[in-house]
Amino acid sequence: MLNNKKIGMIGTGNMGNALIDGLIRSGAAQPENIICSDASERQLEPIKEKYQVATTTNNIEVVKAADIIIYAIKPQIMASVLKETADYLDMSKLIISIAAGVPLAAIESLLEKDLRLIRVMPNVAVAVREGATAIAAGGHADQDDVKLTMAIFDSVGKSIFIKENYLMDAITGLSGSGPAYIFMIVDALADAGVKVGLSRNDALVLASQTILGAAKLLLETGDHPGQLKDSVTSPGGTAIAGLHTLEKGGLRTTLINAVEAATNRSRELGDAMIKNFANGQTQP
Numbered sequence: 001m002l003n004n005k006k007i008g009m010i011g012t013g014n015m016g017n018a019l020i021d022g023l024i025r026s027g028a029a030q031p032e033n034i035i036c037s038d039a040s041e042r043q044l045e046p047i048k049e050k051y052q053v054a055t056t057t058n059n060i061e062v063v064k065a066a067d068i069i070i071y072a073i074k075p076q077i078m079a080s081v082l083k084e085t086a087d088y089l090d091m092s093k094l095i096i097s098i099a100a101g102v103p104l105a106a107i108e109s110l111l112e113k114d115l116r117l118i119r120v121m122p123n124v125a126v127a128v129r130e131g132a133t134a135i136a137a138g139g140h141a142d143q144d145d146v147k148l149t150m151a152i153f154d155s156v157g158k159s160i161f162i163k164e165n166y167l168m169d170a171i172t173g174l175s176g177s178g179p180a181y182i183f184m185i186v187d188a189l190a191d192a193g194v195k196v197g198l199s200r201n202d203a204l205v206l207a208s209q210t211i212l213g214a215a216k217l218l219l220e221t222g223d224h225p226g227q228l229k230d231s232v233t234s235p236g237g238t239a240i241a242g243l244h245t246l247e248k249g250g251l252r253t254t255l256i257n258a259v260e261a262a263t264n265r266s267r268e269l270g271d272a273m274i275k276n277f278a279n280g281q282t283q284p
């Protein structure tokens with residue numbers, strides 16, 4: 001699908017780096033077809049060394065050279081980088097933003113021209129090709145653009161297509177931010193293992209593998225999580241004793257509140273962007 005399309009990555013931090021890694025390791029893109037930019041040479045050097053991709057600190061160079069441009073910079077500087085590169089953006093290029101909370105409408109109001117715009121919410125697991133990604137298309141992006149974007153993010157995990165309006169913030173709160181919740185849970189489970197006598201390393205390996213195994217069971221069987229939970233809880237056994245404690249501690253409510261808080265923060269970021277971008281304000 002990507003064939004020899006040139007992919008430009010603006011921003012090579014957590015996500016930009018993870019995407020480059022996943023694209024190359026999956027074979028979806030060849031190093032010679034990737035050019036990336038970052039404000040920091042320190043960020044670019046290891047990427048150039050590891051992946052032999054073209055690197056530059058000049059974003060405009062990336063936009064000029066690429067057919068598909070992925071903006072992988074912080075939401076707070078999206079406006080200034082979009083403005084910086086705007087003159088070189090046109091309908092010949094597919095523009096993908098992965099910035100949390102930045103609505104397509106904000107980008108369209110800032111750039112004030114017809115562009116093939118796609119908004120994507122991936123997560124950091126793209127680095128190990130197990131990303132969870134949602135894709136929403138702007139007014140001038142067509143089905144081929146969506147297919148191209150899905151080809152990129154399916155090469156580094158699983159992607160779904162959604163209508164952006166009100167769902168992308170929820171996805172940012174759930175799967176975009178979700179790896180952080182799981183890392184915290186694994187860290188706590190490892191502490192628990194240490195508390196009941198395991199070495200830190202054994203506890204961490206066992207806790208991580210338990211999460212991986214549970215996730216694979218869910219995805220490969222398609223069974224409901226409640227059904228799978230019941231398959232673990234022996235009558236009068238250990239799992240139900242642990243689950244009772246989790247219920248008493250309000251685990252479900254806490255997780256629901258966490259996703260809601262992250263979703264609301266994404267909305268706040270978006271509302272601020274729309275206001276600032278509409279006033280042409282590009283500094284955070």
Ligand SMILES: NC(=O)C1=CN([C@@H]2O[C@H](COP(=O)(O)OP(=O)(O)OC[C@H]3O[C@@H](n4cnc5c(N)ncnc54)[C@H](O)[C@@H]3O)[C@@H](O)[C@H]2O)C=CC1
Nearest residue numbers: 011012013014015038039072073074075099100122123124
């Ligand atoms: N970290 C995550 O798990 C996820 C992040 N995102 C989104 O991805 C975007 C990037 O996030 P991260 O990679 O975590 O941030 P990061 O801070 O790790 O990377 C951002 C990169 O942009 C570079 N940069 C700063 N100013 C620049 C400029 N003017 N031109 C070019 N590069 C510049 C920085 O040097 C840095 O390497 C954000 O919009 C975030 O909302 C989306 C999903 C998940």
Ligand SMILES: O=C(O)[C@@H]1CCC=N1
Nearest residue numbers: 100123172176177178
């Ligand atoms: O925390 C953030 O804003 C970014 C977006 C989703 C995950 N990390």
